[in-house]
Amino acid sequence: MHCHHEKTIVIDDRVAFVGGIDLTSESGDRYDTNDHPNRRDLGIGWHDACAKIEGPAVSDVAEHFRMRWHEVTGETLAPVEPTAPAGGIELQIVRTVPEKIYTAVPRGDFRILESYLRAIQGAQQFIYFENQFLWSPEITAALHSKLVNPPRPDFRLLLLLPAKPNTGSDDTRGVLGELIEADDDDARMLACTLYARSGPRADPVYVHAKIAIIDDAWLTLGSANLNEHSLFNDTEMNFVSHDPDLASQTRLRLWAEHLELPIDELPRDPTKAIDELWKPISKEQLERREEGQPLTHRLVRLPNVSRRSGRALGPFSGILVDG
Numbered sequence: 123m124h125c126h127h128e129k130t131i132v133i134d135d136r137v138a139f140v141g142g143i144d145l146t147s148e149s150g151d152r153y154d155t156n157d158h159p160n161r162r163d164l165g166i167g168w169h170d171a172c173a174k175i176e177g178p179a180v181s182d183v184a185e186h187f188r189m190r191w192h193e194v195t196g197e198t199l200a201p202v203e204p205t206a207p208a209g210g211i212e213l214q215i216v217r218t219v220p221e222k223i224y225t226a227v228p229r230g231d232f233r234i235l236e237s238y239l240r241a242i243q244g245a246q247q248f249i250y251f252e253n254q255f256l257w258s259p260e261i262t263a264a265l266h267s268k269l270v271n272p273p274r275p276d277f278r279l280l281l282l283l284p285a286k287p288n289t290g291s292d293d294t295r296g297v298l299g300e301l302i303e304a305d306d307d308d309a310r311m312l313a314c315t316l317y318a319r320s321g322p323r324a325d326p327v328y329v330h331a332k333i334a335i336i337d338d339a340w341l342t343l344g345s346a347n348l349n350e351h352s353l354f355n356d357t358e359m360n361f362v363s364h365d366p367d368l369a370s371q372t373r374l375r376l377w378a379e380h381l382e383l384p385i386d387e388l389p390r391d392p393t394k395a396i397d398e399l400w401k402p403i404s405k406e407q408l409e410r411r412e413e414g415q416p417l418t419h420r421l422v423r424l425p426n427v428s429r430r431s432g433r434a435l436g437p438f439s440g441i442l443v444d445g
Contacts, residue, residue, distance in 0.1 A: 141172025167318040167327035177208035182215035218358040257349035
């Protein structure tokens, strides 16, 4: 089954928005703040992200919309107006277009997956993902290889996922089990989630963002989940940048929010931040949850998968569910 899962806006061929935020109030208000308060209509908090883009890359977003509009309506829109340079950050628009759906792209376009795989394979110090799902066999295999053959002793893989994804919980659980086994107790991998606190109560924050940062040198943000639907079957759009300042500043801003610390108090070394902050905080909060105590921090470690049958379920189920 194919659907339009991308979330894009183009205004006058001069400004574009690309990200993971659905433009809908269905299932509740998606408005997000750093505190991620519980939304009564959703029953959870929400964490999402979107990028505002100006400059020549806007033309690529507009051309994609123009192509889709023509395919659906038969109407040819006016040519996209070239966009003047804006700022000093270079970025590329990448997308998923399934094969045999659009006559303009009969063989499809799978550059989101290609860009992820290249970046993972080239990672040296750390990989950081925020995503709704982690089902993709291709992504899993690349991460597995990195954990089995780490490029250096202090290599880290950090994952931020929902506590209970709305579909495919067993699929993500199975993949996490595979990666935990590949890590072989070397503490290179950590998977966490978020909770919003209000007095003694703690509500899960639904991680809907689709962000990846690798080595503070590569950043992608968009609509693509790490499952087969987003990487093969649906229309999706991300941007990719190799700008170190953008990557590092985005990571620090996100980590400051999740760790509930000012940016200037975060270690600049990502491995040190993971080992000295992410790991002890998330471990303590998981223990508090398991003991029925109120949380004192929003960051909670995801429980490890212990049953081997559960580990095997995820990849198999992911193939079936994703199609």
